[in-house]
Amino acid sequence: MTPRETAIAIRGLRKAFGGQPVYSGFDLDVKRGDILGIFGPNGCGKSTLINMAAGLLPKDGGEILYDGREVSEIRVGYVFQNYREALFPWRRAADNIRYPLRRMGLPKAQVEARLTALAERFRVRFDLNRYPYELSGGQQQLVSIMRALAVEPEVLFLDEPFSALDFETTLALRDLLQRVLKDLGITTLLVSHDLEESIVLSDRLLMLTRRPTTVADDVPIVLPWPRAAAALASPDFMALKARCLDVFQRAVAA
Amino acid sequence: MRALVAPVAGAVGFVLLWQLAVWARIADPILLPPPAEAFAETWHAFAAGTLAHDTWRTVERTGLAFLIASAIGVPLGVALGAAERLYRGVEFVVDFFRSTPASALFPLFLILFGPGEGTKIAVAAFGAALVILFNAAYGVINARRTRVLAARIMGATAPRILVDVLIWEALPQILVGMRSGISLALVIVVVAEMFIGSTDGLGHRVINAQMLFESGLMYGVIFVAGALGYLLNLGFLLLEKRFVHWSGR
Ligand SMILES: Nc1ncnc2c1ncn2[C@@H]1O[C@H](COP(=O)(O)OP(=O)(O)OP(=O)(O)O)[C@@H](O)[C@H]1O
Numbered sequence: 001m002t003p004r005e006t007a008i009a010i011r012g013l014r015k016a017f018g019g020q021p022v023y024s025g026f027d028l029d030v031k032r033g034d035i036l037g038i039f040g041p042n043g044c045g046k047s048t049l050i051n052m053a054a055g056l057l058p059k060d061g062g063e064i065l066y067d068g069r070e071v072s073e074i075r076v077g078y079v080f081q082n083y084r085e086a087l088f089p090w091r092r093a094a095d096n097i098r099y100p101l102r103r104m105g106l107p108k109a110q111v112e113a114r115l116t117a118l119a120e121r122f123r124v125r126f127d128l129n130r131y132p133y134e135l136s137g138g139q140q141q142l143v144s145i146m147r148a149l150a151v152e153p154e155v156l157f158l159d160e161p162f163s164a165l166d167f168e169t170t171l172a173l174r175d176l177l178q179r180v181l182k183d184l185g186i187t188t189l190l191v192s193h194d195l196e197e198s199i200v201l202s203d204r205l206l207m208l209t210r211r212p213t214t215v216a217d218d219v220p221i222v223l224p225w226p227r228a229a230a231a232l233a234s235p236d237f238m239a240l241k242a243r244c245l246d247v248f249q250r251a252v253a254a
Numbered sequence: 255m256r257a258l259v260a261p262v263a264g265a266v267g268f269v270l271l272w273q274l275a276v277w278a279r280i281a282d283p284i285l286l287p288p289p290a291e292a293f294a295e296t297w298h299a300f301a302a303g304t305l306a307h308d309t310w311r312t313v314e315r316t317g318l319a320f321l322i323a324s325a326i327g328v329p330l331g332v333a334l335g336a337a338e339r340l341y342r343g344v345e346f347v348v349d350f351f352r353s354t355p356a357s358a359l360f361p362l363f364l365i366l367f368g369p370g371e372g373t374k375i376a377v378a379a380f381g382a383a384l385v386i387l388f389n390a391a392y393g394v395i396n397a398r399r400t401r402v403l404a405a406r407i408m409g410a411t412a413p414r415i416l417v418d419v420l421i422w423e424a425l426p427q428i429l430v431g432m433r434s435g436i437s438l439a440l441v442i443v444v445v446a447e448m449f450i451g452s453t454d455g456l457g458h459r460v461i462n463a464q465m466l467f468e469s470g471l472m473y474g475v476i477f478v479a480g481a482l483g484y485l486l487n488l489g490f491l492l493l494e495k496r497f498v499h500w501s502g503r
């Protein structure tokens with residue numbers, strides 16, 4: 001069973017902190033099954049955007065609809081940047097993954113079936129019956145990703161999921177994640193600080209400016225999937241990266 | 255094994271210093287008897303069963319006060335911590351009474367509970383409950399925000415978040431509160447046993463020994479009380495290690 005693919009429509013989004021606007025009338029549409037990369041300087045409002053979209057932060061105005069529905073009416077997954085603070089350290093890794101399934105009220109047999117399926121899909125080779133603090137950072141973030149995907153979300157939010165991991169681990173997780181997301185066709189919002197990573201993992205890259213936040217560029221990334229590490233050296237990739245860097249220097253960093 | 259070497263060496267050193275002080279006649283032998291004498295008198299008191307009884311009474315009172323304090327302090331502290339606005343409202347009162355020396359409350363509690371067992375246990379429970387409540391409330395208030403958000407996005411309702419996240423997040427702090435609480439309860443119980451019409455308990459025994467010039471026994475009882483406090487603290491430290499295995503990792 002694959003989750004239903006859901007399009008996102010953001011209209012006239014407004015948000016201010018202490019009178020300082022971050023968004024004042026922001027519009028965005030995301031196609032079903034697309035991975036939308038969101039790239040921008042520190043403090044431009046990337047986390048604010050996906051937190052409002054995920055329903056974790058109230059918006060001041062405007063609407064964010066998923067196929068016409070509010071976020072509370074759909075299944076979502078969220079992967080936090082800081083896996084150490086997002087996993088429950090008093091539960092074993094497997095119990096962390098079971099948690100959202102139990103909250104959904106799934107019968108025990110189905111919970112176990114999904115856990116097994118996820119472990120196979122992500123080719124888990126470590127013991128899920130360990131506590132999070134007994135796992136490496138990469139393994140912990142993988143558990144977070146599995147936990148977010150366990151409910152078969154219609155939309156997945158990732159806020160800088162790899163920024164606390166080393167390069168090798170990041171490459172491995174990127175490969176796994178893109179394969180699974182493309183297999184399942186989950187609409188995804190991915191915040192990243194890393195331009196290369198944003199390009200590799202996205203169908204479309206949104207480049208944001210400093211506050212007040214606007215879209216500096218909206219770049220379609222037409223590279224074939226899957227995008228292995230070797231894709232980083234392809235001429236198409238290089239051309240895209242050059243374009244994005246150019247935009248970054250002119251609009252974002254200006 | 256090696257971990258025991260330093261504490262044992264420290265204890266032996268202490269007794270040796272004591273013996274040296276006796277030899278040097280730093281104080282009147284009635285005030286400072288040799289350690290061997292203190293040990294012998296304490297041993298006799300234990301062998302006669304009276305000191306064991308006194309120790310047990312103190313443990314009983316401290317334990318009862320601690321149980322009452324935990325039964326009130328933990329749930330109330332967690333509830334107040336979850337309703338932070340409410341906690342800020344009562345914070346001053348909690349802080350004030352937490353800082354008030356419990357001994358100053360004896361007269362008031364004597365009026366409320368009479369000169370029997372009630373007052374000793376009530377004052378100790380009151381003091382310990384405030385410490386436990388304060389720690390439990392802060393444990394909940396300082397719960398990692400990301401974890402609460404993670405639970406919310408996974409479909410946990412507010413009561414579920416309380417049970418599945420906030421209480422666990424607060425657990426290390428709750429145990430710290432309980433550890434301080436039981437130490438405080440012991441202090442209050444021993445003081446109460448000295449001055450509030452008692453016929454047993456370590457506090458009663460130590461002041462009795464002093465009045466009868468049984469100074470060897472007096473030192474012995476002091477050390478028993480010290481050992482009791484030390485063991486209670488140690489027990490809680492072990493409990494913390496076991497039940498919050500994830501803490502700090
Ligand atoms: N709770 C808050 N109160 C006040 N200001 C806030 C709050 N949360 C965010 N802001 C401000 O809003 C702006 C956007 O914050 P946000 O966290 O969305 O940025 P970001 O793009 O995710 O940055 P980073 O790359 O550092 O993660 C920042 O300038 C921040 O200071």
Ligand SMILES: [Mg+2]
Pocket residue numbers: 046047048159
């Ligand atoms: Mg951010």
